[in-house]
Amino acid sequence: MKGIPYELDEQTNVTPTVLSKLFRKLHLQPHHPLFILRKQIESYFPHFSYFNTFNPIVTVQQNFDDLGFPKDHPGRNKTDSYYINKQIMLRTHTSAHQLEVFRKGNNKFLISADVYRRDEIDSSHYPIFHQMEGAQIFNMNNAEQETLDDIRYVTLLDSTLSVREEVYDDTRISESNPTQSCHPLEQVDLIIRHLKFSLNSLVKKLFMHHDKNLKIRWIDGYFPFTSPSWEMEIFFKGKWLEICGCGVIKQNILNNAGQNDKIGWAFGLGLERIAMVLFDIPDIRLFWSQDKRFLDQFNNFNHNEIIKFQPFSKFPSCIKDMSFWLDKNQDFHENNFCEIIRNVAEDLVEDVKLVDEFVHPKTKKKSLCYRINYRSMDRSVTNEEINKIQEKVRIDVEAKLNVTLR
DSSP, X not given: OTTOOOOOOTTOOOOHHHHTTTTOOGGXXXXXXXXXXXXXHHXXXXXXXXXXXXXXXXXXXXXXXXXXXXXXXXXXXXXXXXXXXXXXXXXXXXXXXXXHHHHTTOSEEEEEEEEEOOOOOBTTBOSEEEEEEEEEEEEGGGHHHHHHHHHHHHHHHHTTOOOEEEEEEOOOOBTTBOOOXXXXXXXXXXXXXXXHHHHHHHHHHHTTTTOSEEEEEEEEOOBTTEEEEEEEEEEETTEEEEEEEEEEEOHHHHHHTTOTTEEEXXXXXEHHHHHHHHTTOOOGGGGGOOOHHHHGGGTTSOTTOOOOOOOOOOOOOEEEEEEEEEOTTOOOOHHHHHHHHHHHHGGGEEEEEEEXXXXXXXXXXXXXXXXXXXXXXXXXXXXXXXXXXXHHHHHHHHHHHOOEEO
């Protein structure tokens, strides 16, 4: 890991496959779709500071404790996060750097970075993806003037866009999504108005060539480091798609950063999720492809253009099933199973699905059957090749998960 030695312990669960991609930095590669999208979002916030090169290796304190994550939060589990040891991990979100940036006196900024989470395997999930964090804080004594000046400026820019948006927002402050007791309600209302206006306008700009009649919906959310909190969705291909999470920054974070007299908002969005929609990229694995047939499609265009991906082929799949028994009351987490498959097969796996399960009436053991869909993005695979990989997967699953193969 860049020549820095780290002690390993019983918390260590990061894999060689994940470590091999640690410093690819797709969001910094010119003409890559994630680079193009990042530049488009940054252009919407021209007066913000940009931070794009933070180290992905952080402390547990930075990733969880500084942001108010409860000790029992599921995100802390080894099934969900990658640990180098008990104190050091791979960041699970760009918010891990929020306190650091506030401490340096920044009042409005964007952070873009690769983040790491153990997850399922399908066309929209990958253990490494890219987030963009945005935050803006205002002087408590002058919040009204500062927020109104910003809104007037953005309204002027918006008048040039040929997009009509419908915004559905029936969210209300409530016991389940409360304001912070230290914040006067009048100031919170200003921050909420500015936040939602800013994000509505951002999405309007991003999708202006994709949907001339954009539908946006706001719903209540929960994040340990904001309150109140919301999720923003757009209507896409007949269903609502989450675009980002956001909220009013917890005041203790600002206080710890020496920004006691400030109040503000933060948001976080996944670049791949938006890029898959805008560029028509069907499989998240493609972002990691080094195939020129993918990369060259975006080489000759400026950062203001969204170029639709043209599929260059669809190679045949090779499907393998795997069944095994779990002992009665045995702890099993699907993320651990998928992690073993990823570490062996890497990007040759398109998806993994549970296709059957039952409990034996006498032994009370549970049987699970998973279907593993192997498909390369840039070549045909042979049954012989996949059989060797599948056998290695079977060996590792039996040894590491303590299951009985069928």
